[in-house]
Amino acid sequence: MSVPTNYFILLATALFAIGAAGVLLRRNGISILLGIEIMLNAVNLALATFARQHGNLDGQVLVFFVMAVAAAEVAVGLALLVAIFRRHRSIDVDRLNVMRW
Amino acid sequence: MELIVFAVTAVLAIASACVAVVHRQPVVNVLSLIVAFFCVAVNFALLGASFLAAAQILVYAGAILVLFLFVVMLLNAPVVEGDEQGKRPVQRIGGILLPLLLLAGGAAVLAPTLVASAAAPTEGTGHALGRLLVGPHLFAFELVSVLLLAALVAAMVLVKRKQ
Numbered sequence A: 001m002s003v004p005t006n007y008f009i010l011l012a013t014a015l016f017a018i019g020a021a022g023v024l025l026r027r028n029g030i031s032i033l034l035g036i037e038i039m040l041n042a043v044n045l046a047l048a049t050f051a052r053q054h055g056n057l058d059g060q061v062l063v064f065f066v067m068a069v070a071a072a073e074v075a076v077g078l079a080l081l082v083a084i085f086r087r088h089r090s091i092d093v094d095r096l097n098v099m100r101w
Numbered sequence B: 001m002e003l004i005v006f007a008v009t010a011v012l013a014i015a016s017a018c019v020a021v022v023h024r025q026p027v028v029n030v031l032s033l034i035v036a037f038f039c040v041a042v043n044f045a046l047l048g049a050s051f052l053a054a055a056q057i058l059v060y061a062g063a064i065l066v067l068f069l070f071v072v073m074l075l076n077a078p079v080v081e082g083d084e085q086g087k088r089p090v091q092r093i094g095g096i097l098l099p100l101l102l103l104a105g106g107a108a109v110l111a112p113t114l115v116a117s118a119a120a121p122t123e124g125t126g127h128a129l130g131r132l133l134v135g136p137h138l139f140a141f142e143l144v145s146v147l148l149l150a151a152l153v154a155a156m157v158l159v160k161r162k163q
Helices: A003-027 A027-053 A058-088 B002-022 B025-047 B050-075 B082-087 B089-110 B125-135 B138-159
Strands: none
Touching: A003 A027, A003 B002, A003 B025, A003 B089, A027 B002, A027 B025, A027 B050, A058 B025, A058 B050, A058 B125, A058 B138, B002 B025, B025 B050, B050 B125
C-alpha cells in the first residue's frame, strides 16, 4: 500500500522544526545556512506530497524552482561568509554587530 | 513494503538532520546532512516524483553540499562556539520552544486523521515536468535562469580580492 499523505507531512514538519532550531540556536554562519537548507528541503517534501495528493504536477514544478533558488541562495550566502571571514577571521554571527566598517 | 522504506528513511532523515544541527564540527554537520538529503530523495521517489529524486541527489548532495564542504575546508574556521552559549538564555529557550511548538501543533493536527493519496497518482517524470516547465511555467523558468546568472556574478564579485 502507498504511504498516507499525512505521514509525509509529519516528516516534513519535523524536518522543518529541526532546521528552524538550527537557525535559531547556532551561531556559526555555515550551520545557519545548513539549517536554512533543511527547512527548504522540508518544504520541498511537503510540496511534492501535496502534488501527489491533488494528482497534478504543479507542486513538483514548484519544487524545481525552490531547488534553483536554494542553489542561488547558497552560492551568494557562502560567498558572503568567505568575504566576512576574510575581514573578521571569524564566521560567528554574534561578532557581526556593525553595519559598516 | 513502501511503509517500511518510508519508516526507515524518515527515522534516518530526522536523526541525521538532528546531528547536522547539534554537532559542533561543521564537517560532520555537512556530511550528515548529505545522508538526510539522500533520505529525502528516497521519499521523493516514494511519492512518484522520480525526476525530483534525481535532481535532489544531483543538485543538493552533488552540488550544494559539495560547495558547503569546500567552504568549510577553505575557511577552516576554529570552533569557538562553546563559550558564547550561556549568554543568550532567551534566544536559546525560544530556539527550542518555537520548533517544539510547531512540531506539536503539526502532530496534533495531522496525526489523528489518515489521508489516503489521490486515486490516480501522477508520475513526475522528466518528460511530464519538462512539458510543464516550457509550457505554462515558461516565464518563471526563464526568470530562474536570470536569477542563477545574477547569483553567479554576485558570488564572484563578493569573493573578489581588491588589490
